[in-house]
Amino acid sequence: MTAPTKAKAVPRAELKGDLAVLKEKFGDAVQPAEYEGVVIANDVLLEAARFIRDELGYRYLSSLTAVDYIQEGYFEVVYHAYRLEGGGPLVFKARTPRDVATVPSLVSVWPGADFQEREAWDLMGIRFAGHPNLKRILLWEGFHGHPLRKDWKEPYYEEEHKPFSSRWPSGHHIRAEDRVFWHDNVQYPLDWDPDQVEDTSDELLYIGMGQFARAETGELVEPKSLRTERLVVNMGPQHPSTHGVFRMVVTLDGETIVRLEPVMGYLHRNHEKIGERNMYLQNMPYTDRLDYICSMSNNLGYAIAVEKLLGIRPPERAEYLRVIMAEFTRIVNHLWAIGFLLNDLGAFFTPALYAIEERELILDLFEEAAGSRMMCNYMRFGGVAHDVSDDWIARAKELVYNRLPRAIEELDRYLTHNELIKARCQGVGVLPPDLAVAYSTAGPVLRASGIPYDVRRAEPYSIYDRFDFDVAVRYNGDVYDRYLIRIDEMWQSLRILRQALDQIPKGEIQAGKKQYMIRVPAGQAYGRVENPKGELGFYIVSDGSPNPYRYHIRAPSFINLTALNEMCKGHKVADVVVILGSIDIVLGEVDR
Amino acid sequence: MIYGLGILKGLGVTLKHFIYSYIEDVRYLFEGGRYQPRHLPARQGPRARGVFTVQYPKEKLPLPENFRYIPFLVYDTQENKIKCTSCGICAKVCPPQCIWIVRGTDPSTGRPKPEPEAFYIDATICMSCGFCAEFCPFDAIKMDHNYELSSYERYESLLFDLPRLLKPDTYHAQIHPSDWARELAEKEAEKAKKGEKAAAHTSA
Numbered sequence: 001m002t003a004p005t006k007a008k009a010v011p012r013a014e015l016k017g018d019l020a021v022l023k024e025k026f027g028d029a030v031q032p033a034e035y036e037g038v039v040i041a042n043d044v045l046l047e048a049a050r051f052i053r054d055e056l057g058y059r060y061l062s063s064l065t066a067v068d069y070i071q072e073g074y075f076e077v078v079y080h081a082y083r084l085e086g087g088g089p090l091v092f093k094a095r096t097p098r099d100v101a102t103v104p105s106l107v108s109v110w111p112g113a114d115f116q117e118r119e120a121w122d123l124m125g126i127r128f129a130g131h132p133n134l135k136r137i138l139l140w141e142g143f144h145g146h147p148l149r150k151d152w153k154e155p156y157y158e159e160e161h162k163p164f165s166s167r168w169p170s171g172h173h174i175r176a177e178d179r180v181f182w183h184d185n186v187q188y189p190l191d192w193d194p195d196q197v198e199d200t201s202d203e204l205l206y207i208g209m210g211q212f213a214r215a216e217t218g219e220l221v222e223p224k225s226l227r228t229e230r231l232v233v234n235m236g237p238q239h240p241s242t243h244g245v246f247r248m249v250v251t252l253d254g255e256t257i258v259r260l261e262p263v264m265g266y267l268h269r270n271h272e273k274i275g276e277r278n279m280y281l282q283n284m285p286y287t288d289r290l291d292y293i294c295s296m297s298n299n300l301g302y303a304i305a306v307e308k309l310l311g312i313r314p315p316e317r318a319e320y321l322r323v324i325m326a327e328f329t330r331i332v333n334h335l336w337a338i339g340f341l342l343n344d345l346g347a348f349f350t351p352a353l354y355a356i357e358e359r360e361l362i363l364d365l366f367e368e369a370a371g372s373r374m375m376c377n378y379m380r381f382g383g384v385a386h387d388v389s390d391d392w393i394a395r396a397k398e399l400v401y402n403r404l405p406r407a408i409e410e411l412d413r414y415l416t417h418n419e420l421i422k423a424r425c426q427g428v429g430v431l432p433p434d435l436a437v438a439y440s441t442a443g444p445v446l447r448a449s450g451i452p453y454d455v456r457r458a459e460p461y462s463i464y465d466r467f468d469f470d471v472a473v474r475y476n477g478d479v480y481d482r483y484l485i486r487i488d489e490m491w492q493s494l495r496i497l498r499q500a501l502d503q504i505p506k507g508e509i510q511a512g513k514k515q516y517m518i519r520v521p522a523g524q525a526y527g528r529v530e531n532p533k534g535e536l537g538f539y540i541v542s543d544g545s546p547n548p549y550r551y552h553i554r555a556p557s558f559i560n561l562t563a564l565n566e567m568c569k570g571h572k573v574a575d576v577v578v579i580l581g582s583i584d585i586v587l588g589e590v591d592r
Numbered sequence: 593m594i595y596g597l598g599i600l601k602g603l604g605v606t607l608k609h610f611i612y613s614y615i616e617d618v619r620y621l622f623e624g625g626r627y628q629p630r631h632l633p634a635r636q637g638p639r640a641r642g643v644f645t646v647q648y649p650k651e652k653l654p655l656p657e658n659f660r661y662i663p664f665l666v667y668d669t670q671e672n673k674i675k676c677t678s679c680g681i682c683a684k685v686c687p688p689q690c691i692w693i694v695r696g697t698d699p700s701t702g703r704p705k706p707e708p709e710a711f712y713i714d715a716t717i718c719m720s721c722g723f724c725a726e727f728c729p730f731d732a733i734k735m736d737h738n739y740e741l742s743s744y745e746r747y748e749s750l751l752f753d754l755p756r757l758l759k760p761d762t763y764h765a766q767i768h769p770s771d772w773a774r775e776l777a778e779k780e781a782e783k784a785k786k787g788e789k790a791a792a793h794t795s796a
Contacts, residue, residue: 162687163683163684163685163689164689166692167683167684167686167691167692168680168683168684168691168693168695169678169680169693169694169695169704170694170695171683171691171692171693171694171712172692173712173714173751175714175747278687279685281685282685282686282687282723283687284721285687285719285721285723286687354605354609357644361636361638364636367656367658367659368656368658369658370658371656371658371659371660371722371735372659372660372720375719377721377722385726386658398638399638402638403639410605413601413602413605414601414602414605414606415602416598417597417598417602418598418599418602419596419598422598514727516681516684516685516723516727517685
């Protein structure tokens with residue numbers, strides 16, 4: 001399996017529009033890249049990034065990731081920036097030789113690059129010069145190597161790519177543990193000594209937090225009459241209301257948050273490495289397990305990214321089914337998010353259980369259509385897996401026209417005007433619009449801060465351009481607005497569902513013949529969808545073989561967390577839990 | 593607005609839910625009680641009110657035909673043979689690679705023959721995605737409906753071998769009626785085609 005080599009005539013990107021402007025401005029430092037975008041020389045990268053943001057107007061950095069071109073001997077960092085008015089991306093790339101592995105950090109231009117650069121350092125081993133806090137983010141300090149590099153092999157490594165040849169035709173079952181003679185999980189490096197291993201993550205973390213605590217920042221005015229001391233407190237991992245195994249380290253001044261740093265990776269399984277070992281189709285059920293509340297829309301995002309490379313579109317009926325499933329998923333997710341926000345507020349489980357009654361009914365529909373309630377695995381490249389019956393459509397209509405509007409209305413009546421909720425949520429965790437954009441937040445978090453940016457409108461995918469709906473937007477950017485916007489979005493989803501269920505045509509559900517080993521033409525594609533939690537993007541590099549060469553996920557919950565520190569500053573410990581709940585994260589997606 | 597009115601309104605919703613749970617119980621009083629299996633569709637349907645929970649394991653939700661949980665191999669009871677031809681497509685398409693197949697060989701000729709010698713599915717790894725059943729060209733592997741697989745030991749009892757995996761096609765027909773109907777129709781069509789061909793052959 002080879003990387004796209006230069007020997008093969010690889011099409012270069014055409015420089016037109018804004019790329020041409022960029023080329024004109026920076027001359028030879030900007031070169032056309034393979035397939036799409038431009039490569040910008042490292043010494044002008046920062047300047048070019050500022051130019052792209054301020055002059056060209058690409059204010060929103062959606063995705064930052066790295067690709068290891070081992071044969072050519074360099075790493076490529078790929079950036080996708082968007083205009084908030086909508087339209088396609090500006091793709092630019094930076095390259096660095098594998099033995100140098102350093103590129104300038106863009107955190108000063110887009111603070112939203114923070115976690116994404118840390119992730120690239122952690123998994124790919126690229127240093128970002130000038131990054132304020134370049135630590136590992138998903139793995140621990142002391143971990144050996146950088147797993148997404150092409151020459152890194154995981155424990156129980158069998159073969160470069162699936163399908164493994166040991167399974168057939170003489171597949172005598174052997175347990176992975178038995179393949180390693182010490183029946184344990186690891187491949188140790190040759191010079192490895194267990195006594196020398198030290199996990200210094202916590203030390204590094206506390207030193208950072210402590211320094212900040214000692215520094216006289218002047219951000220918080222200490223009352224003179226009361227002497228307070230700053231202390232570092234761990235919240236989590238495994239606190240029931242922190243939405244999974246997630247930890248926040250906070251520096252407190254009295255009871256007020258001075259600084260917060262999320263610690264994650266407890267659920268890390270290197271989804272992307274698994275994805276690069278898999279064949280294209282085999283990734284589909286794995287995407288279910290990213291954000292396990294919204295498996296349908298994860299499927300959709302992945303299918304759209306691969307279909308971009310394949311150059312196919314599903315038949316009409318399949319497009320409608322996809323939209324119906326994705327919008328039902330949005331309702332499921334928002335019901336869940338609202339229910340659990342109330343849990344975080346201390347209203348233990350009554351609102352949550354009322355909210356997820358309707359979720360059960362929607363999951364019944366999913367189960368009938370896809371075969372599973374949560375791990376749907378429903379979409380295929382160029383279609384969907386199963387057709388639905390007329391009875392299914394009738395039941396879905398019954399839900400959409402009768403049950404769900406009543407349920408949302410009831411939830412609204414139940415919670416929206418509750419004085420306790422108002423007191424706890426209004427003015428808490430405010431994220432101003434400029435920061436919301438700078439931190440690359442997406443979905444309800446971004447729209448609650450007054451930025452009407454919705455991928456369904458900004459860069460319509462599937463058949464969303466046919467439906468009549470509004471992009472919900474709220475302007476205060478606090479927890480209360482992030483709650484209200486989810487109610488608004490459910491109403492909009494119902495509008496789309498009504499149109500889709502009324503218009504759905506009869507016909508095929510799969511374009512062409514269903515294949516299990518598809519060959520995807522060499523190329524690069526970034527497919528993104530408006531997931532309930534924000535913009536979900538799949539960046540796929542194909543080298544023409546049956547397995548993706550690079551498979552990256554822009555996980556909305558992960559990137560939304562970049563803004564958590566900003567939202568929590570100056571609030572109390574009890575508010576942190578609520579603010580986290582209002583971002584609505586799922587750890588399956590954060591940790592990947 | 594009076595402070596606290598929002599809370600009271602909200603509590604009204606809770607009260608409504610509370611009362612409905614009793615009304616529903618009373619409504620079914622003369623029909624043998626609400627928790628009868630025959631009332632399950634109504635209790636879980638789009639018009640359901642009151643208590644929403646299912647009393648598992650006393651009652652179980654009916655499973656749709658598409659439901660998938662760990663594959664099984666179909667045994668053809670009419671022709672008395674395993675339908676699997678050990679072509680290996682399921683093993684290749686399996687995302688977590690949990691299927692192991694030993695292809696059968698004819699002892700007299702040493703050539704491969706269309707029957708598996710051994711077939712393993714490691715249920716500890718299987719993610720129940722259903723690809724094996726979806727891509728099997730011989731309708732030989734299907735997804736099961738039996739989801740109660742807990743055991744006291746997690747190695748041997750969850751490694752399914754050929755005898756454990758085989759289930760008669762009558763079971764398949766029972767849990768997948770429409771899929772079975774499609775199979776029969778396809779078989780009929782093929783037979784008709786063959787008959788036509790043979791007829792054409794003799795007439796020519």
